[in-house]
Amino acid sequence: MSATASRRPSYAAALSVPHARRTFAAALLARLSYGVAPLAVMLAVTRATGSYTAAGVVMALFGATVVLLSPYRAALVDRHGPRRTLTPMALLHAGLLCTLAAASWRPGAPAAVLGALAAAAGACAPPLGPTMRVVWARLVGDGPLLHRAYSLDGVAEELLFVTGPLLVGAVIGVTSPAVGVLLGAALMAGGTLAFVTSPAVAVTGTEAGARGASGEGPDRVGRSLPRSLVPPVVVAAGTGLALGAVDLMVVAFAAQRHAGDAAVTWVLAALSAGSAVGGLVNGSVSWRLSERRRLPLLAAALGVTLIGAGAAPDTAVLAVAAACAGLFVAPALTTAYLIAHDCVPAEARTRAGAWVNTAVNAGSSTGAATAGLLVDRLPPGACFALAGCVALAAALAAGCLFSSPRRPFPFPFPSQGARKVSRRRGRP
Template sequence: MSASSSVRPSYAAVLRVPHARHTFAAALTGRSSYAVVPLSVMLAVTRSSGSYAVAGAVMALFGATAVFLSPARAALVDRHGPRRALVPMTAGHVLLLGLLAAALSRPDAFPAPALGALAAAAGACVPPLGPTMRAVWTRLAPDPALLQRAYSLDGVAEELLFVTGPLLVGVLVGFAPPAAGIVVGAALMAVGTAGFLSSPALRAASTGAGAVRRGGGGLRGLGRPVAAIAGVGLALGVVDLLVVAFAERHGHGTGGAGVAWVLAALSAGSAVGGLLNGAVSWRTPPAARLPALTAGLGLTLCGAALAPGLGTLAAAVAVAGFFVSPALTTAYLVADEVAAPQARVRAGAWINTAVNAGCTAGTAVAGALAGRLPVGTCFALTGAAVLATSALVAGAARRGRGTPRKGTPGEGAEGTGTPGEGTPTRDTGELVPLA
């Protein structure tokens, strides 16, 4: 099921792997709910309560439980297998979204605390389809070159979901109440998860659950990619807000088309960078590439500080985006390398949590700085922070080169990518920071 390492595999080769198209398409269908539900909830709460403050609080609760409980949900998948873990999660998530949609169908029918509790509970049950799909890719495409392309394709496709999802919501609210978007998102999750779990590629993951329970945590060394991607997330959160501030101070308004075009340039640059990154046969290992990609993002943000106008800023942001998807893909590859086979879903979930937490922190930091400093200075400070993170991760990687990798003699896990194979590793299960 893998291409030969002597032949450069293509993206088409990834999709020709047995069961890949079915599994990937179903996972993307379910993951599209991630891009539909949050905006629908925000619009529905705003219309129902008539308060932006209530909408913000409800969304904060939904986002907090969805993001920060992601590693815990992924641990359940690692421990019990996708089928036993994802079915109850999906059922609970869909049911709670249905209750939330019903509660928001009538104005002021439910008090704000009740809406917040429903949203928090729904977020706590979000199935980790992205990390689970990436763990499945390691079994479908065990060859490193093919796995790199699979991860790149996965990352770019997920990014496109977050472009098309809001567009779908925009179409829906043109003829239906915003709560209908919540129902559509729940349906996408239910259909996608059902299709994903019906794939023959999930059989091995389900049968390996017993060994998963016996194994250790297997997350030693994950601190490096988590730190690097937290820096990337910080940059993304800062850029989103600083673009709005830049447009306002240059006379374009806070909600004009200029802001949308700059943010679209960021997504376009990320998609192009992700596809090119996946197509290159790299000679350097992912652990060495990750700090370089992070440094590239930091340098371009420093360059964005010199942008004299919105057009120049769009070009600089597009170049910055060129490093975003490759950095994420490379972080997933590093996480796959350092994680024990029985902890791969959790490792991917930690990468997701890092980028989302970094993005949230970046937005808060940008909000505090933009009111006190010139926008160019804020861009430069952000770039410097990302460069500092890159240097820290690079230094930690150099210090850790002597540490045996999983799959080497004495580590116990075979390098096949199938959870449960081999004997348990000697990892302690702790998320060790950087070293």
């Protein structure tokens, strides 16, 4: 990959656009709930039921409804606009989290009740990340500044998932984990209400939805997924799958070398730090290669560095290797979101971003589950190699798909309204 020094506007230029700071801050406040609530729910359910199995099932239900229904919730946002859809979603999601906190406050809560509440809460989780990326496009346009804004968004999201667990740790140090669930609910409700009342959000999605509903302008994307959207979805899934397995593989690596839990936290922190640095650098240069060419290369670089990480002799070297692998994570995901943004019409961009988001989350969950099966049967080095091969396979698939003829895939792409017409054309 080659890049030239950039004369593009700075990150400050993206934030200096009218209403950008207020809107972005509100979105981040609400999205912080996604870094707080899952861990708090898991700890609250574990304490309430006294069963790790029950906690695992509850979290699986919560994660499944968050991930699998995300494109359909995003379709509602595209159709009716953020104000009409995100507000009831967020309030219902927060209300169900509060109910779950109340139910898990004392030991002895039925696991079935907690599971039902968690599944219902996940089903209502608003697609804040995809919506914010659509708002960024509204604020800064489709020029070079959008790349900068997406990179900033990706880095901030990475930091949210570091900050969230730290907040939960601080809360449970002084009170019940159920209070952490209440904190997640408060962040979601307060942040979303601040987000949807921003002037930048007022018109996002509603104009496109109105044109489609009245027949003025292009109809919405039909049930065929555009081929150009498949490569970013594949890379996002491969990236999520590889990274979802890394956490447990690092634990197994440290245990094999008797390094202790502190070493695990340093390695995972290095991975997140590398991703943040990579995201900032990615948005700071003018790339000569197009996004379609960069995406497979970024995924391949992630795969190669993960394979190399497995050969680390100790956790210190593994931390360095993890940081190197992280350099390609945020750039790969940011590029995937940019491609998704460009390959669909304006009235379907929230859905397109949600598909990439869904792929990352579904891949991460699958990777975590698969790693649990592998680490008991294979040495950590082999597990890292397999994770790297997954990223390489995603890169190869994306490269082949970009170079093949563009025909739509018969894959479910949620659409709204009665007319279904095929047409050419980003974590929740």
